[in-house]
Amino acid sequence: MATHPISLTINGKGQQSSVESRRLLVHYLRDELGLTGTHIGCETSQCGACTIMLNGSAVKSCTLFAVQADGAEIMTIEGLAKDGEMHPIQEGFWEEHGLQCGFCTPGMIMSTYDLLQKNPNPDEHEIRHALHGNLCRCTGYQHIVKSIQYAANKMQGATVAD
Amino acid sequence: MIPSEFDYVKAGSVQEAIGLLQQHGDDAKVLAGGHSLIPLLKLRLASPAVLVDISGIGDLRGIKSGGDKVTIGALTTHNDLEQSAELKGSFPILSEAATLIGDPMVRNRGTFGGSLAHADPAGDWPAVALALGAQMHITGSGGERTVAADDFFIDILTSDVQPGELLTSIDLPMPSGKVGMSYQKFSHPASGYAVVGVAAMVTLDGSGNCSSARVAVTGAGAKAVRLTSVEEALVGKSLTEENVAAAAGTAGEGIDYLGDIYASEEYRAHLVKVFAKRAVLAAAGNVK
Numbered sequence: 447m448a449t450h451p452i453s454l455t456i457n458g459k460g461q462q463s464s465v466e467s468r469r470l471l472v473h474y475l476r477d478e479l480g481l482t483g484t485h486i487g488c489e490t491s492q493c494g495a496c497t498i499m500l501n502g503s504a505v506k507s508c509t510l511f512a513v514q515a516d517g518a519e520i521m522t523i524e525g526l527a528k529d530g531e532m533h534p535i536q537e538g539f540w541e542e543h544g545l546q547c548g549f550c551t552p553g554m555i556m557s558t559y560d561l562l563q564k565n566p567n568p569d570e571h572e573i574r575h576a577l578h579g580n581l582c583r584c585t586g587y588q589h590i591v592k593s594i595q596y597a598a599n600k601m602q603g604a605t606v607a608d
Numbered sequence: 609m610i611p612s613e614f615d616y617v618k619a620g621s622v623q624e625a626i627g628l629l630q631q632h633g634d635d636a637k638v639l640a641g642g643h644s645l646i647p648l649l650k651l652r653l654a655s656p657a658v659l660v661d662i663s664g665i666g667d668l669r670g671i672k673s674g675g676d677k678v679t680i681g682a683l684t685t686h687n688d689l690e691q692s693a694e695l696k697g698s699f700p701i702l703s704e705a706a707t708l709i710g711d712p713m714v715r716n717r718g719t720f721g722g723s724l725a726h727a728d729p730a731g732d733w734p735a736v737a738l739a740l741g742a743q744m745h746i747t748g749s750g751g752e753r754t755v756a757a758d759d760f761f762i763d764i765l766t767s768d769v770q771p772g773e774l775l776t777s778i779d780l781p782m783p784s785g786k787v788g789m790s791y792q793k794f795s796h797p798a799s800g801y802a803v804v805g806v807a808a809m810v811t812l813d814g815s816g817n818c819s820s821a822r823v824a825v826t827g828a829g830a831k832a833v834r835l836t837s838v839e840e841a842l843v844g845k846s847l848t849e850e851n852v853a854a855a856a857g858t859a860g861e862g863i864d865y866l867g868d869i870y871a872s873e874e875y876r877a878h879l880v881k882v883f884a885k886r887a888v889l890a891a892a893g894n895v896k
Binding site: 450467468497503504508510511513516557560561576580 | 609611612615618646661663687710711713717
């Protein structure tokens with residue numbers, strides 16, 4: 447069994463591990479580090495439930511080996527809230543009913559994080575294009591789009607109407 | 609969904625990668641973005657003994673314009689091509705096609721060179737590369753060789769890149785004159801792969817007639833191919849809807865169509881004509 451040492455930063459903390467070559471990043475995050483906020487949906491890079499930020503871009507952690515992330519900077523859903531305060535994207539999903547069962551939510555939020563850092567003020571079409579790789583089987587996406595508009599407004603410092 | 613065991617080596621340079629690929633021969637596979645290979649490994653449709661990761665070779669990523677061509681490094685991602693302001697002027701088809709590949713997360717990882725070398729019969733870039741007359745730079749132990757896109761795609765999942773070789777960069781000849789280009793795709797609604805996709809590049813002469821055309825299709829058969837009968841029927845004609853429809857009506861002769869549970873051979877043959885027409889008309893509509 448081929449194993450490799452890896453050293454990476456996850457949610458701001460350094461992490462050293464030894465991983466088997468074939469270990470998928472999502473399994474490493476969930477099973478070895480206990481970061482179970484990153485979900486496994488389809489495992490075939492279709493559903494987006496396993497989306498994380500890797501070196502500043504959203505990626506599907508089911509389609510990456512942990513060994514490929516050696517040296518990388520990773521942020522998972524657990525890295526978003528600061529000092530017990532929800533991130534504006536999380537707050538948007540809370541306020542605008544952007545979830546029902548919640549299974550797809552971590553992936554939706556991480557894709558949104560990538561979108562809003564590249565395009566802080568997306569229109570509805572751009573939001574839907576950015577969510578193309580995230581499947582939700584509950585909400586019909588309407589409230590997810592509203593949640594992201596809420597977050598975009600809040601992150602730009604605008605007053606959000608009650 | 610766990611692949612069979614393999615060893616992993618990260619190459620720091622093209623030379624090191626070639627050395628590793630030579631050493632392991634048929635047992636090795638090149639890993640770049642991994643978005644074609646890793647799904648195959650997980651399904652155990654491929655089980656190489658060694659993966660040679662080339663993603664850390666910085667020289668292989670990026671877009672360089674120089675004189676009569678643009679050179680795209682093999683590791684340039686779909687997202688790089690979608691976002692490139694530099695390419696929007698000369699090659700708007702690259703952004704247009706990139707936007708239709710997978711989804712944002714796939715485009716953040718998947719690479720231009722990987723997609724071409726993998727030669728998926730439903731991949732998007734092979735049709736675009738054929739329409740643009742791309743030249744592929746392939747490096748092996750004996751040095752570099754250049755292969756035209758027309759000779760690069762051999763069969764299903766088989767390109768001209770041999771064991772022990774690496775596709776390093778792709779040249780796109782700079783279009784000259786009044787040129788328009790477009791990629792039109794009928795996407796599979798779940799996977800996003802092309803059921804049929806057609807890329808077209810047309811050049812107009814001084815009187816507004818078509819002086820040359822390159823039209824290529826992906827998704828129809830085992831590999832992407834030029835639609836030469838369409839190209840020939842367009843030359844010398846004004847690109848009116850009627851003329852383009854007549855030319856597109858010849859599309860697809862000689863293709864050994866693939867049929868599956870999503871689209872029969874007959875349906876794909878029909879789509880090739882429909883999308884050939886749409887691609888040529890869209891290309892004619894954005895001539896500049």
